[in-house]
Ligand SMILES: Nc1nc2c(ncn2[C@@H]2O[C@H](COP(=O)(O)OP(=O)(O)O)[C@@H](O)[C@H]2O)c(=O)[nH]1
């Protein structure tokens with residue numbers, strides 16, 4: 001499902017952004033305050049109704065949908081356009097993580113102050129978006145994820161249910177931040193959060209984003225939310241065993257990477273620097289036990305002009321990284 005395009009990622013992203021900008025002009029350049037970003041892979045029959053069901057405003061702020069479709073062999077992109085979304089098409093399939101990373105970048109470039117993510121398969125309830133963005137607008141959080149553990153889920157699959165709990169416990173222990181759901185696709189965040197954390201996972205990005213957000217000191221909150229069963233098509237993530245194995249690799253890989261980064265002073269890393277530093281053996285002993293920086297502070301800088309102003313960081317340990325191509 002996911003191919004390795006790591007070498008050409010930036011070239012692929014740049015070409016897709018150019019085409020997107022040419023197609024949508026001012027609509028892409030001057031986004032409303034909220035961008036609802038959806039990664040879609042062959043979701044014909046589902047993406048149209050999902051986009052149509054999205055709210056025009058979230059917490060009173062105007063919203064626009066950005067759909068990133070990569071390597072589709074069906075009419076996903078056409079259907080999303082007809083439903084009113086801004087659609088970014090990528091000719092090769094890279095995975096949900098790469099698609100979301102590109103969507104985040106389009107949202108930031110267009111000046112959206114807040115990003116909401118949801119899935120193209122109708123598993124999430126758009127009426128719950130308001131409750132996720134509200135704590136951010138109230139200045140209480142920088143990143144809010146829905147939680148099926150606090151809310152509800154339709155699946156009866158015991159393996160998936162157990163997986164959600166095991167991964168929540170694992171990430172809670174590794175990071176010191178209690179979370180109850182680490183893979184919920186309905187989330188809200190301040191846009192700059194997505195430019196600050198390092199996002200390099202092409203497919204299973206949920207854990208990388210969450211761990212990155214926590215270890216950068218952004219304030220994380222959860223709200224009860226619902227996940228329905230998929231009614232059209234099937235999961236693109238493989239069977240439970242493959243999903244669990246791939247997700248575990250991302251959890252421990254990201255935790256280790258962030259531990260190294262923080263042991264090295266907590267500065268954002270430039271592209272390609274990670275391997276270099278790892279090979280030089282700069283890993284210290286301090287990483288895991290280090291208290292999270294800025295937990296009590298409001299993180300981030302530069303909310304989009306269209307967004308209401310929020311509290312600024314007080315003593316945040318590190319500024320958002322806007323220079324890393326990998327973090328876009
Ligand atoms: N653009 C893009 N989207 C993807 C890809 N893989 C999954 N998605 C989308 O990511 C969302 C979640 O994927 P899904 O297969 O439903 O995963 P699950 O809900 O965890 O089983 C859906 O909107 C998919 O269309 C991909 O390779 N490219």
Ligand SMILES: [Mg+2]
Pocket residue numbers: 119121123230235
């Ligand atoms: Mg799904």
